[in-house]
Amino acid sequence: MPNILIAGGGSGGHVAPAIAVAETLTAKGHQCILAHSQRAIDKLMVEQTPFSHFTLDASPLSLRPIGCIRFIRGFWQSEKTVRLYIKQNEIKCVISTGGFVSAPALRAAKKINCPTVMLNFDDPPGKANRLAVRWADRVLTTVPCQLDSATLVNPPLRKCALASSNSFQTYSEYDLNPQKMTLLVTGASQGATSINAFIPALAKRCASLFQGWQVLHIAGSGNVQEVKKLWDETNVQHKVIAFEQRMGNAWGISDLAVTRGGANTIAEIAINAIPAIVLPYPYHKDEHQKTNALPLQSIGGILIEKDYVNVQANIASAGNTLLQLLKDHQQRLTMRQALVTHTPSNGSSTIAEACIELIG
Numbered sequence: 001m002p003n004i005l006i007a008g009g010g011s012g013g014h015v016a017p018a019i020a021v022a023e024t025l026t027a028k029g030h031q032c033i034l035a036h037s038q039r040a041i042d043k044l045m046v047e048q049t050p051f052s053h054f055t056l057d058a059s060p061l062s063l064r065p066i067g068c069i070r071f072i073r074g075f076w077q078s079e080k081t082v083r084l085y086i087k088q089n090e091i092k093c094v095i096s097t098g099g100f101v102s103a104p105a106l107r108a109a110k111k112i113n114c115p116t117v118m119l120n121f122d123d124p125p126g127k128a129n130r131l132a133v134r135w136a137d138r139v140l141t142t143v144p145c146q147l148d149s150a151t152l153v154n155p156p157l158r159k160c161a162l163a164s165s166n167s168f169q170t171y172s173e174y175d176l177n178p179q180k181m182t183l184l185v186t187g188a189s190q191g192a193t194s195i196n197a198f199i200p201a202l203a204k205r206c207a208s209l210f211q212g213w214q215v216l217h218i219a220g221s222g223n224v225q226e227v228k229k230l231w232d233e234t235n236v237q238h239k240v241i242a243f244e245q246r247m248g249n250a251w252g253i254s255d256l257a258v259t260r261g262g263a264n265t266i267a268e269i270a271i272n273a274i275p276a277i278v279l280p281y282p283y284h285k286d287e288h289q290k291t292n293a294l295p296l297q298s299i300g301g302i303l304i305e306k307d308y309v310n311v312q313a314n315i316a317s318a319g320n321t322l323l324q325l326l327k328d329h330q331q332r333l334t335m336r337q338a339l340v341t342h343t344p345s346n347g348s349s350t351i352a353e354a355c356i357e358l359i360g
Contacts, residue, residue: 002030002031002092002093002359003030003031003032003033003089003090003091003092004022004025004030004031004032004033004091004092004093004094004095004355004359005032005033005034005035005082005085005086005089005091005093005094005095005105005109006018006021006022006032006033006034006035006094006095006096006097007034007035007036007056007082007094007095007096007097007101007102007105007106008034008035008036008096008097008098008099008101008102008119009035009036009037009039009042009056009099009100009101009102010037010039010042010060010098010099010100010101010128011039011041011042011099011188011190011262012041012042012045012188012190012264013098013121013188013262013263013264013265014042014097014098014099014102015034015036015041015042015045015046015097016045016157016158016161016264017097017098017119017121017155017156017264018034018036018095018097019034019045019046019049019051019158020156020157020158020159020161020346020348021095021097021119021156021348021351021352021355022034022049022051023158023159023348024156024348024349024351024352025352025355025356026051028352028356030356032051033051033052033053033054033085033089033091034046034049034051034052034053034054035053035054035055035056035082035085035101035105036053036054036055036056036101037055037056037058037099037100037101038055038056038057040221041190041221041243042055043055044243044245045245048245054081054085056074056077056078056081056082056101056104056105057073057074057077057078057081058071058074058075058077058078058100058101058103058104059071059073059074059075059100060100061100061127061128061131071100074100074104075103075104076104078101078104078105078108079104079105079107079108079111080108081108082094082104082105082108082109083108083109083111083112086108086109086112086114087112091109091114092114092115092359093109093114093115093116093117093355093358093359094106094108094109094114094115094116094117095116095117095118095119095351095355096116096117096118096119096129096132096136097119097121098119098120098121098122098126098128098129099126099128100128102118102128102129102132103128103131103132103135106118106132106135106136107132107135109135110135110137115137115138115355115358115359116135116136116137116138116358117136117137117138117139117140117351117354117355117358118132118133118135118136118138118139118140119140119141119142119156119351120139120140120141120142120143120145120147120150121141121142121143121155121263121264121292122143122145122263122288122291122292123141123143123144123145123146123288123291123292124145124146124286124288125141125145125146125147129147133147133148137358138151138354138358139151140152140153140350140351140354141153142154142155142263142267142347143263143291143292151354153347153350153351153354154267154344154345154346154347154350155263155264155266155267155344155346155347156346156347156348156351157264157267157268157271157346157347157348158247159248160245160246160247160248161247161248161251161264161268161271161272162248162251162271162272163248163251163252163272164246164248164249164252165252166252167252167253170249170252170253171253173249174216174239174241174249174253175239176214176216176237176239176253177214177237178253180212180213180214180237181212181213181214181255181256182213182214182215182216182253182254182255182256183199183213183214183215183216183254183255183256183257183258183326184215184216184218184250184251184254184256184257184258184259184274185199185215185216185217185218185257185258185259186217186218186250186257186258186259186260186265187218187219187220187259187260188259188260188262188264188265190220190221191218191219191220191221191223191242192220192260192279192281193223194279194282194307194308194309194311194314195258195260195279195307196217196219196220196223196226196227196230197230197311198311198314198315198318198319199215199217199258199322200217200227200230200231200233200234201230201311201315202314202315202319202322202323203215203231203234203236204230204233204234205315206319206323207234207235207236209323209326209327210234210236210326213236213326214236214237214238214239215231215236215237215238215239216238216239216241216250216253216254217231217238217239217240217241218241218242218243218244218250219240219241219242220242220243221242221243222242223242224240224241224242227240228240247268248272251268251269251272251274252272254274255274255275255332256274256275256276256277256325256326256332257269257274257275257276257277258276258277258279258318258322259276259277259278259279260278260279260280260281260289261278261279261280261281261289261290261292261293261304262281262289262292263292266278266292266293266296267344269296269301269302269339270296270301270339270342270343270344271343271344271346273301273336273339273340273343274336274339275301275302275325275332275335275336275339276296276301276302276303277302277303277304277305277318277321277322277325278293278296278297278302278303278304278305279304279305279306279307279314279318280292280293280304280306280307281307282306282307282308282309290304296339299338299339299341299342300334300335300338301335301336301338301339301342302335302339303321303325305317305318305321306318
């Protein structure tokens with residue numbers, strides 16, 4: 001039973017694909033170990049899986065003197081840790097899923113001739129992948145990009161991200177009403193401050209247009225009380241939670257979603273066929289979240305709106321789009337059908353096979 005190390009971390013968008021690939025490789029008879037960052041979201045996600053895991057001391061790249069020193073020290077220490085782990089545990093392949101722990105893990109493997117696979121989820125690729133690609137034997141990407149010799153694959157998705165078939169139990173777990181339509185509001189694993197403020201404010205101002213709807217709001221760690229207070233000022237039935245590992249439960253009861261545009265979120269929208277309004281993260285200069293979402297908008301499955309950060313500006317822009325979709329059942333049905341027609345397969349199997357081929 002070959003051992004495979006999967007390294008990725010810094011956000012849920014890096015850890016979730018690692019878990020997805022580990023699930024598939026385990027089903028094929030391999031033993032997988034996850035290496036992740038020290039961030040709380042990484043630890044929370046991996047601790048809810050059956051996989052062995054350990055933390056790396058890597059830090060994000062920074063141009064500030066102190067940050068640069070921290071990055072170099074963390075990179076060196078993480079590389080040393082991974083190299084020793086590979087030798088002691090007879091690791092046969094290292095897979096990286098992005099984030100700042102990925103580059104030192106791939107470099108460590110490359111230096112001792114352990115096969116490596118790098119996964120990329122963004123166009124343009126992030127800093128870590130632009131650095132790590134030089135140590136990858138195989139490069140797989142879920143979006144067209146400029147990385148040399150990259151092979152296009154479908155995104156890998158965890159089993160728990162697929163819509164649950166037992167929706168009645170899910171409604172009960174969330175204290176929601178199965179007779180009402182459900183709006184899912186999520187800023188992905190860490191929440192989104194501007195979305196957290198904007199949607200409750202819209203519901204308070206336009207209460208009548210939310211009639212017949214209820215809201216499941218994933219607010220992010222530390223934001224639940226504040227967001228719940230905002231919703232309590234409306235007459236809309238709601239459930240506010242910090243985080244949902246089993247996103248399939250949330251997608252399974254959703255009739256419409258308002259989300260960010262992270263690669264993992266877009267992949268979950270596509271495979272679960274949920275009409276959505278996507279507000280890409282407004283501070284990315286390369287606008288890669290918008291790039292992630294464009295294919296689904298092109299087929300008519302989602303709508304992309306600009307996040308102006310300011311609540312009133314968002315109400316006047318994306319707010320009007322959301323109010324229109326809340327009342328237009330036919331448009332939502334048309335969007336869902338477009339997504340169903342183009343539902344992708346889960347890319348975990350393709351990625352697992354690429355790893356197995358390298359092991360030989």
